[in-house]
Amino acid sequence: MKKILFIFISIFIAHAALADQPKDWQLGFQNPASDGMRDIVNFHNNLLLPIIIAISVFVLFLMLYACVRFRASANPNPSKRTHNVTVEILWTLIPCLILIVMAVPSFKILYKQDTIPKADLTIKAIGYQWYWGYEYPDENIIFDSYMVEEKDLRADQPRLLAVDNEVVVPVNKVVKVLITANDVLHAWALPSFGVKRDAVPGRINETWFKAEKEGTYYGQCSELCGIKHAFMPITVKVVSEEDYQEWLSEARIKFAKEEIENDKLKLASK
Ligand SMILES: [Cu+2]
Numbered sequence: 001m002k003k004i005l006f007i008f009i010s011i012f013i014a015h016a017a018l019a020d021q022p023k024d025w026q027l028g029f030q031n032p033a034s035d036g037m038r039d040i041v042n043f044h045n046n047l048l049l050p051i052i053i054a055i056s057v058f059v060l061f062l063m064l065y066a067c068v069r070f071r072a073s074a075n076p077n078p079s080k081r082t083h084n085v086t087v088e089i090l091w092t093l094i095p096c097l098i099l100i101v102m103a104v105p106s107f108k109i110l111y112k113q114d115t116i117p118k119a120d121l122t123i124k125a126i127g128y129q130w131y132w133g134y135e136y137p138d139e140n141i142i143f144d145s146y147m148v149e150e151k152d153l154r155a156d157q158p159r160l161l162a163v164d165n166e167v168v169v170p171v172n173k174v175v176k177v178l179i180t181a182n183d184v185l186h187a188w189a190l191p192s193f194g195v196k197r198d199a200v201p202g203r204i205n206e207t208w209f210k211a212e213k214e215g216t217y218y219g220q221c222s223e224l225c226g227i228k229h230a231f232m233p234i235t236v237k238v239v240s241e242e243d244y245q246e247w248l249s250e251a252r253i254k255f256a257k258e259e260i261e262n263d264k265l266k267l268a269s270k
Helices: 002-017 035-069 085-114 241-254 257-269
Strands: 121-128 131-136 141-145 167-170 174-181 186-190 195-199 205-210 215-220 233-239
Touching: 035 085, 121 167, 121 186, 121 195, 141 241, 167 241, 174 186, 174 195, 186 215, 186 233, 195 205, 233 241
Parallel strands: 121 174, 167 233
Antiparallel strands: 121 131, 131 141, 174 205, 186 195, 215 233
């Protein structure tokens, strides 16, 4: 009993301490780290959840009322009525109105996400079976990002979510993400930023985010893409502008695009 109580209490306490990756016993969303995700969380918590709870309570009340009021002993001669125009109009109109009330803010958020503001930097994510490749087209940087195996994890790295080469972006900058795939469908998703787009071979999808807090954010491929679908996580490190510039100057050498292409040429000419 104590254990159940502890779990019950921890669900509520854990909510305040949520970080940027999934937690045991988590019920709600991850902490939003962008404006877009805050919109989604507000929409869910302040509009959808109250409506869902109200509908559930109402239906439960109707069922209990019907069970008690029309039970065989209290109601030996049941009514033979099959139609009631007023009730039928009401149970058509009210759900329609509820849907409209939900649709309006929902479309607002969708359209806001769809308009990409002027981007400060662009990155390209390419889905492969089964890892992600990244490019910084303006910086001539290209690298692959593989999941860290369980035996190689550092103490601060979460299992199944950490990668060897993280995407690094500066804080408070509009990051445009071009998303595509090289073999099958994948999807690039980062819950804390409210971002999820399909990666389609031969097509480029776009999305954007502006991370408001420094930190490491984790996501996963979100389109079933084969046997190792669960093992191609996404890690984005949000750092200060200075740290980003520092990373860039190292990455320009470490992940320089030409060198890889030259290597390939050399291999091809051999
Ligand atoms: Cu995938």
